[in-house]
Amino acid sequence: MKNAWLVLLLLLVAVPALATEAADGAEGDLPVKKETVVVQETKDLRDRFTGEPATTFKLIGTEIEPGTRRSLQWFSPQAPGGFAVATPVIVVNGHKAGPVLCLTAAVHGDELNGIEIARRVVNSLDPKKLKGVVVSVPIVNLEGFFRRERYIGDRRDLNRYFPGSPDGAYPGRVAYALMEEIVKHCDAVVDLHTGSFYRENLPQLRADLAVKQVAYLAEGFGGLTVLHNAGPSGSLRGAATAAGVPAVVMEIGGPLSLDLKKVELGVKSLETLLHTIGMIDRARIWKNPQPVFYASQFIRAEVGGILINKVKLGATIKTDTVLAEIIDPINNSVFQVRSPTGGTILGRAQNQFVSPGFAIFRIGHKRSKEELKQKAKAEKEAQTEKVLEELGANEATRDR
Ligand SMILES: [Zn+2]
Numbered sequence: 511m512k513n514a515w516l517v518l519l520l521l522l523v524a525v526p527a528l529a530t531e532a533a534d535g536a537e538g539d540l541p542v543k544k545e546t547v548v549v550q551e552t553k554d555l556r557d558r559f560t561g562e563p564a565t566t567f568k569l570i571g572t573e574i575e576p577g578t579r580r581s582l583q584w585f586s587p588q589a590p591g592g593f594a595v596a597t598p599v600i601v602v603n604g605h606k607a608g609p610v611l612c613l614t615a616a617v618h619g620d621e622l623n624g625i626e627i628a629r630r631v632v633n634s635l636d637p638k639k640l641k642g643v644v645v646s647v648p649i650v651n652l653e654g655f656f657r658r659e660r661y662i663g664d665r666r667d668l669n670r671y672f673p674g675s676p677d678g679a680y681p682g683r684v685a686y687a688l689m690e691e692i693v694k695h696c697d698a699v700v701d702l703h704t705g706s707f708y709r710e711n712l713p714q715l716r717a718d719l720a721v722k723q724v725a726y727l728a729e730g731f732g733g734l735t736v737l738h739n740a741g742p743s744g745s746l747r748g749a750a751t752a753a754g755v756p757a758v759v760m761e762i763g764g765p766l767s768l769d770l771k772k773v774e775l776g777v778k779s780l781e782t783l784l785h786t787i788g789m790i791d792r793a794r795i796w797k798n799p800q801p802v803f804y805a806s807q808f809i810r811a812e813v814g815g816i817l818i819n820k821v822k823l824g825a826t827i828k829t830d831t832v833l834a835e836i837i838d839p840i841n842n843s844v845f846q847v848r849s850p851t852g853g854t855i856l857g858r859a860q861n862q863f864v865s866p867g868f869a870i871f872r873i874g875h876k877r878s879k880e881e882l883k884q885k886a887k888a889e890k891e892a893q894t895e896k897v898l899e900e901l902g903a904n905e906a907t908r909d910r
Pocket of ligand 1: 617618621702703704705706
């Protein structure tokens, strides 16, 4: 009962917050604060398998017959009149009813591994055998992709503008269109990413394990490492989950180039997911179906200079292990970066020039799924407390 009141209170707090931000003039698409995320029940994928034959699936004004594959053109706000470049959307409608699984890639235009993973997964699907629907938007940020850049036009990070709004800044309009026209028609979303700015990530999922359906989705990927955290403010993952569509991010490698070994791993993980949740029968299933869960921390450069890595992605390290050297090429000094903790290297910067404060490693700490679920629960409760406290404080101010 107490929980029901908390949810109601959160809704009351969240909705006006969203409304004010959307109406806030030029900066109207400010990222939504974390407190507003996850206030409604997410969809349950298992309810979608009715055993019935599939029906026609409708998306962006097109009807896709059961047992067929279609390539659609999506005219997002990225395609102004006269320069109509449509974003490709591929839909595979299966022969039997099932969930709608959506794949999005290149929300950051320079992240190529996900584009190739989505292409291979969709190519391998046989609509005559698929249960449910797979929708793929392999290049969400077409503009960034053509310019080989992370950001969308306006030099902004599209993945900080979800759920967006129809009358705000440009990236918010693109985000809004994607949410309304594609994401809200999905039962689950897998958003494919890589590390940013010359950083590479060990293949891993990012998932908010406090949300039951997200945890269910994350468990379907076989042996892929899972890093528990809520999506950053304004991210597609956070906004989709908040809108009732459970979403996870798959991080694979680094930007600007293709890493075919990691692409292959990503394909295998997604095919394992499709099999585990019951959408396909045949699959190259992940041999070791035991997920490993991590909490994590960043190690930042204390000094600026040329970074030379001493450890590989996935390496197990101890406290005081030398992770890297940062060399000052002007006065010829060498600074050793030592780990303040033991753990696993989940992400690292490639060898390059770094400034003080640049995140050079992400170190993971193995936890059991139960431990992380507990942690997630505690975080959610703390967030709720905070919102209630702020609410109390506001009321106190108003009373005065
Ligand atoms: Zn990204």
